[in-house]
Amino acid sequence: MLPSKDIAKSKTEEKRDWQPRMVIFLCERCSYTDADLIDSGRLSHDSLIETIRVPCSGRVDPIFILKCFEKGADGVLIFGCSQKECRNSTGNYHAQKKLAIFRTLLEFCGFDARRIHFSWTATDADADRAGSAAPSIEKSFSSGGAHWAKLIDNIVSQVAEAGPFPDMYPNIYPRRGK
Amino acid sequence: MTSTLLQEKARELLDQNEVSLVIGYGEFFRRANDKSLQQIISPIFISKPDEVTSLTWNEHCVYNLSTYLIRKEIKAHRRIALLAKGCDIESICVLIQENQIKRNDLVIIGLTCQGVVGNSSHGYAKKCYSCQHQTPHIYDILIPSQNRRHQLMAPHPLPSPLGGEGRVRGVPSGRTHAPVKGKKVDGAGSGSRQEKWQGEIDHLGQMDMMDRLDMMDRMSSLERRLFWKDQFSRCIRCYACRNVCPLCYCERCIADKSSPQWIEKGSLLGNLSFHIIRTFHLASRCTNCGECERVCPMGLPLSLLNRKMAQIVKDLFQPDLGLGVKPFLENFPYDNGQPFVEKKSFIKEKSFVKEKCNKGVKR
Amino acid sequence: MTTRSISRNSLKELIPNLLTAFHIVAPVSGESVSFFKRIFSYEEIGWLDCHTAKPLKEFFLPPSDDIFQFHQQGKKIFLAEPMNNHAPRIILGARPCDAAALTVLDRVFSKKGIDVLYTALRDNTLMIGRSCRKPGRDCFCTSVGISPNESQNMDIMLTDIGEDQFLVNLVSPKGEDFYSYFSSFFQEREGLAGDEPAQTKEMAVYLKQERIFDIRVIKEWLDTHFEYPFWADMAAKCIGCGACTFLCPTCHCFDFTDESIAHRDSGYQGLRRRIWDSCSFGHFTQTSISGSGPGSVGELASGSGHQRRTTQDRRFRQRIMHKFKYFVDLFQRVACVGCGRCRSVCPVGIDLVEVLETIHDLFYQY
Numbered sequence: 076m077l078p079s080k081d082i083a084k085s086k087t088e089e090k091r092d093w094q095p096r097m098v099i100f101l102c103e104r105c106s107y108t109d110a111d112l113i114d115s116g117r118l119s120h121d122s123l124i125e126t127i128r129v130p131c132s133g134r135v136d137p138i139f140i141l142k143c144f145e146k147g148a149d150g151v152l153i154f155g156c157s158q159k160e161c162r163n164s165t166g167n168y169h170a171q172k173k174l175a176i177f178r179t180l181l182e183f184c185g186f187d188a189r190r191i192h193f194s195w196t197a198t199d200a201d202a203d204r205a206g207s208a209a210p211s212i213e214k215s216f217s218s219g220g221a222h223w224a225k226l227i228d229n230i231v232s233q234v235a236e237a238g239p240f241p242d243m244y245p246n247i248y249p250r251r252g253k
Numbered sequence: 254m255t256s257t258l259l260q261e262k263a264r265e266l267l268d269q270n271e272v273s274l275v276i277g278y279g280e281f282f283r284r285a286n287d288k289s290l291q292q293i294i295s296p297i298f299i300s301k302p303d304e305v306t307s308l309t310w311n312e313h314c315v316y317n318l319s320t321y322l323i324r325k326e327i328k329a330h331r332r333i334a335l336l337a338k339g340c341d342i343e344s345i346c347v348l349i350q351e352n353q354i355k356r357n358d359l360v361i362i363g364l365t366c367q368g369v370v371g372n373s374s375h376g377y378a379k380k381c382y383s384c385q386h387q388t389p390h391i392y393d394i395l396i397p398s399q400n401r402r403h404q405l406m407a408p409h410p411l412p413s414p415l416g417g418e419g420r421v422r423g424v425p426s427g428r429t430h431a432p433v434k435g436k437k438v439d440g441a442g443s444g445s446r447q448e449k450w451q452g453e454i455d456h457l458g459q460m461d462m463m464d465r466l467d468m469m470d471r472m473s474s475l476e477r478r479l480f481w482k483d484q485f486s487r488c489i490r491c492y493a494c495r496n497v498c499p500l501c502y503c504e505r506c507i508a509d510k511s512s513p514q515w516i517e518k519g520s521l522l523g524n525l526s527f528h529i530i531r532t533f534h535l536a537s538r539c540t541n542c543g544e545c546e547r548v549c550p551m552g553l554p555l556s557l558l559n560r561k562m563a564q565i566v567k568d569l570f571q572p573d574l575g576l577g578v579k580p581f582l583e584n585f586p587y588d589n590g591q592p593f594v595e596k597k598s599f600i601k602e603k604s605f606v607k608e609k610c611n612k613g614v615k616r
Numbered sequence: 617m618t619t620r621s622i623s624r625n626s627l628k629e630l631i632p633n634l635l636t637a638f639h640i641v642a643p644v645s646g647e648s649v650s651f652f653k654r655i656f657s658y659e660e661i662g663w664l665d666c667h668t669a670k671p672l673k674e675f676f677l678p679p680s681d682d683i684f685q686f687h688q689q690g691k692k693i694f695l696a697e698p699m700n701n702h703a704p705r706i707i708l709g710a711r712p713c714d715a716a717a718l719t720v721l722d723r724v725f726s727k728k729g730i731d732v733l734y735t736a737l738r739d740n741t742l743m744i745g746r747s748c749r750k751p752g753r754d755c756f757c758t759s760v761g762i763s764p765n766e767s768q769n770m771d772i773m774l775t776d777i778g779e780d781q782f783l784v785n786l787v788s789p790k791g792e793d794f795y796s797y798f799s800s801f802f803q804e805r806e807g808l809a810g811d812e813p814a815q816t817k818e819m820a821v822y823l824k825q826e827r828i829f830d831i832r833v834i835k836e837w838l839d840t841h842f843e844y845p846f847w848a849d850m851a852a853k854c855i856g857c858g859a860c861t862f863l864c865p866t867c868h869c870f871d872f873t874d875e876s877i878a879h880r881d882s883g884y885q886g887l888r889r890r891i892w893d894s895c896s897f898g899h900f901t902q903t904s905i906s907g908s909g910p911g912s913v914g915e916l917a918s919g920s921g922h923q924r925r926t927t928q929d930r931r932f933r934q935r936i937m938h939k940f941k942y943f944v945d946l947f948q949r950v951a952c953v954g955c956g957r958c959r960s961v962c963p964v965g966i967d968l969v970e971v972l973e974t975i976h977d978l979f980y981q982y
Contacts, residue, residue, distance in 0.1 A: 287821060
């Protein structure tokens with residue numbers, strides 16, 4: 076459904092010889108709009124996007140971001156529900172505050188700010204009102220999908236600009252494959 | 254005499270059974286290797302009225318005693334009296350705000366302070382130069398100052414009334430005893446010395462807080478990365494910084510968790526994670542008492558990190574902080590109007606910040 | 617009787633020659649602390665008046681030592697040797713206290729149970745020591761049986777004489793071997809050294825003072841005072857960090873940690889490390905926590921979660937007991953060399969000498 080593979084490789088593949096490895100945190104609500112992406116059994120080996128489903132964006136602890144970089148990610152994305160849409164009512168606000176200050180702190184410590192992004196998802200109001208995800212997926216996707224794809228593409232290219240994650244974390248064993 | 258007044262008040266409190274424990278600064282004398290008499294200040298726990306004669310208050314009383322309020326053995330006491338300078342009382346306020354102690358369970362003996370000595374060879378502690386609370390704002394008993402105001406202006410080694418070299422034990426610097434000769438080298442030693450900044454970095458310990466933040470702002474992202482890599486390669490994970498902090502009171506610290514393990518042990522990577530996460534956990538809570546930097550055996554600039562964190566929170570959210578207000582990270586109006594998207598960077602990064610921010614370092 | 621000496625200039629010339637074949641480790645003065653480090657030129661050496669802030673221990677018992685690496689394929693696990701570097705090296709400028717600490721470490725790591733990593737490092741090292749001319753502010757080595765110019769575990773001993781000269785003492789066969797290779801850099805003459813360095817005033821005072829405490833008295837008192845209110849008083853202000861233990865040249869307690877350090881798509885790989893641990897830490901004697909406890913992962917962890925040393929005073933007592941009683945019982949040696957680093961680095965000013973003096977007084981009082 077969501078052509079994530081294509082996005083990662085499409086426009087920019089010709090220009091560079093490495094693929095930025097992205098980790099995307101999706102809250103449960105966001106995940107309804109791209110069930111395809113969640114099918115990580117297929118994606119984890121082929122694609123360079125790893126998705127992690129969390130119950131709410133507020134669950135995303137800053138240590139997760141550090142851990143992602145430690146394990147080889149070049150960029151981290153966190154998607155949260157837009158204002159007032161959070162099913163836990165204030166989880167997205169938690170995320171907003173925490174992650175905004177954490178990102179600036181990481182910048183201060185020498186991380187490139189282009190590697191960490193967070194964004195509101197396309198609004199899921201429709202999906203929620205319908206009561207179940209399935210019939211509304213295409214509907215909300217068609218309304219927000221193009222925006223979504225563009226957003227991810229934009230973010231991936233920013234991460235690519237920043238380059239492969241540098242020797243900030245000197246692992247003993249070199250990165251294998253790119 | 255200030256000390257006599259202090260001792261009288263403490264004795265009264267204990268005699269009248271208002272408190273069962275007084276935590277204060279104790280003065281002891283010890284003969285050093287060169288036969289000189291050394292004055293030692295160290296925390297003292299008094300439960301009997303006769304023991305108050307060791308209590309003292311002078312410019313060497315640098316410890317933040319509120320760190321003892323989070324311990325189980327101390328909390329078990331019904332009511333405690335605590336000696337606290339203005340900066341220490343800030344930590345107590347945060348503890349009260351976070352429901353770790355009750356205001357009524359505490360008798361705060363406030364100390365009017367005009368500066369304490371951090372590292373005796375460098376004059377007053379850096380935090381004293383930007384002190385807002387020379388007279389404590391919250392207290393039950395007020396003790397006047399014994400310090401001389403004018404010395405705050407120019408840092409210089411204090412003349413000791415006791416003779417000798419005037420060095421005071423109990424105010425450890427964690428540094429070597431002797432003047433060091435030979436070329437200075439950085440901790441990592443892998444050739445990653447930054448020539449351009451090394452002169453300033455060598456004097457990091459003595460720099461003013463605002464100057465340090467300025468220096469970091471002027472560095473590029475890569476230079477900052479190298480700086481912190483160098484610094485944290487020296488960290489030995491002794492956890493002195495965490496254990497001395499009054500606000501690190503988690504019963505199980507994330508750094509100690511091993512299943513699952515979030516923070517690696519025994520590597521630069523783990524050191525980075527530990528300090529970044531600790532700083533983040535102190536966002537809007539740290540009161541800049543400076544203890545973490547003072548106790549670090551390796552001389553890491555931890556105050557710099559914590560001070561920057563406070564600045565970040567202030568610049569991004571301008572929160573209200575204080576006793577009567579909900580803690581910052583718990584407080585979020587529905588319509589705060591701030592988008593969840595990329596925040597402007599407050600580090601002047603010439604190469605990539607698209608929008609130039611004109612917000613400089615505020616003094 | 618031959619007197620050997622070497623001038624600083626000769627040493628300066630010798631170093632590049634040595635660097636072609638050995639690693640050289642010497643004290644350097646960092647930004648705010650001094651420590652031992654591998655050097656690449658004579659200029660990097662810091663000629664300190666006293667010992668370094670960080671001890672020499674890390675070169676024999678690294679703070680983070682790889683034991684093995686493991687790799688999993690399907691259900692099989694493969695182990696491999698870690699990538700450790702045990703090149704031959706020369707430690708230049710070790711102080712008597714740091715070198716004497718190795719005797720303590722040897723007892724633990726290379727007597728009955730031989731620790732391969734430690735012994736490899738120990739065997740590959742040539743120690744060139746430097747005797748102390750002045751005591752440090754916090755030194756008390758004489759009270760634990762160490763002398764400021766003793767040559768325990770050294771191969772060659774240097775003594776400062778005058779500005780530019782070192783008196784050279786060959787202590788071990790290894791040292792004599794080394795000397796025979798590089799004798800052209802040294803000066804030799806017959807007869808006693810007429811210019812033996814005069815003892816500095818500070819050192820004379822230090823050596824003349826009465827011993828601050830008698831370790832036999834300490835041991836006797838510790839044998840009979842396991843439970844005593846003294847411990848709570850002494851440890852009341854201890855915050856339970858590891859500064860004193862990590863900076864102690866004789867402290868050697870360790871922990872193991874398994875780290876997964878590779879990237880997901882390269883196959884699962886991990887590393888087992890031995891890291892420094894401290895008896896002051898709350899979790900030091902914590903047994904693993906049972907499946908339903910906090911921090912556990914389902915049925916993987918199962919244990920009692922028992923913790924005997926519940927309060928800081930018990931942990932503090934353990935530290936003193938280990939150094940001055942248990943180690944003596946097991947190995948007939950005090951596990952302390954009197955360098956005084958613990959006294960200078962303690963965040964809250966706990967003084968080991970004060971503790972021991974108090975024990976001394978208590979012993980004679982009752």
